[in-house]
Amino acid sequence: MLDWTQLEQACQNCRRCGLFETRHNVVFGVGPKDADIMFVGEGPGQQEDLQGEPFVGPAGKLLDDMLSIIDMGRESCYIANIVKCRPPQNRDPLEIEQDACMDYLRNQFLLVKPKILVCLGRIAAMRLIRSDFRITREHGQWVEKRGVWMTAIYHPSALLRDISKRPDTFCDLLAIREKAREVNARY
Ligand code: URA
Numbered sequence: 001m002l003d004w005t006q007l008e009q010a011c012q013n014c015r016r017c018g019l020f021e022t023r024h025n026v027v028f029g030v031g032p033k034d035a036d037i038m039f040v041g042e043g044p045g046q047q048e049d050l051q052g053e054p055f056v057g058p059a060g061k062l063l064d065d066m067l068s069i070i071d072m073g074r075e076s077c078y079i080a081n082i083v084k085c086r087p088p089q090n091r092d093p094l095e096i097e098q099d100a101c102m103d104y105l106r107n108q109f110l111l112v113k114p115k116i117l118v119c120l121g122r123i124a125a126m127r128l129i130r131s132d133f134r135i136t137r138e139h140g141q142w143v144e145k146r147g148v149w150m151t152a153i154y155h156p157s158a159l160l161r162d163i164s165k166r167p168d169t170f171c172d173l174l175a176i177r178e179k180a181r182e183v184n185a186r187y
Contacts, residue, residue: 004033007107011084016100019085019093025052029080029108036185037077037176038114039063040105042123042155043093049086054079059156063120066156069170070177076187078112080105082127098127115185117148118176121155140172142179149179 002010011026027044030053047057055063055074064074083093083101093101109117119125125133129143129150142151153172154165180187 001110002107004111007104007111011104014084014101014104017085017097019083019087019097022088023085024049026084027052027054027081027086028084029078030054031074031078032076033078033112035076035078035112035187036115037072037118037180037187038109038112038116039077039079039118039120040124040128041079041081041120043081043083044086045090045157046086054081055156058160062156062160066159066169066173070173072177072187078108078114080108082124092123098123102127114148115183116176116179117150119150119152121152121158123155125152139168140175142175149183151176151179 008028011028014020014026027048041054044054045057045059047060048054054060067074067077082105083097084104087093087097117128119128122133122135125135125138129152133152135152135154139153140151142149144150151172154169159165159169179185
């Protein structure tokens with residue numbers, strides 16, 4: 001396992017998959033290194049690629065609004081993505097790209113040691129919870145894996161496209177607040 005400095009360096013220099021060719025920046029992740037709550041999205045979009053930070057584009061603005069519903073600020077949780085480089089045209093990251101990047105996320109997760117992990121959207125849920133995870137049916141459900149409570153909510157981009165999903169997400173966010181209280185997760 002790498003320490004934070006080694007890990008960030010390895011990511012910055014990474015050429016494990018083809019995405020390095022088109023990236024402007026590696027989007028490593030942000031937040032307190034000892035956060036109790038970690039969010040994992042899919043991969044950087046255009047703004048994230050340009051700025052080197054996760055969720056700073058339109059989906060990020062909505063994520064901030066979503067977090068504020070439960071009085072959570074992005075400064076109190078750790079935010080990362082399944083892949084750290086932008087897939088061209090914002091396509092879904094390929095299996096081979098996710099595979100290449102997973103060691104980094106696993107290492108990051110082991111360093112942060114969150115009590116709660118929230119997958120943002122289908123791609124993260126299928127990778128981190130179960131490969132056949134169905135976001136429409138299973139969002140908001142909780143599983144405990146090796147002492148970590150995990151759930152998935154709709155990706156903010158999906159909520160921008162389809163506002164009819166927002167009431168469900170409101171309930172899922174309240175459940176995250178409830179779980180945080182239950183397991184004493186600070187934010
Ligand atoms: N969508 C994601 O999944 N991650 C980001 O960082 C931005 C948009």
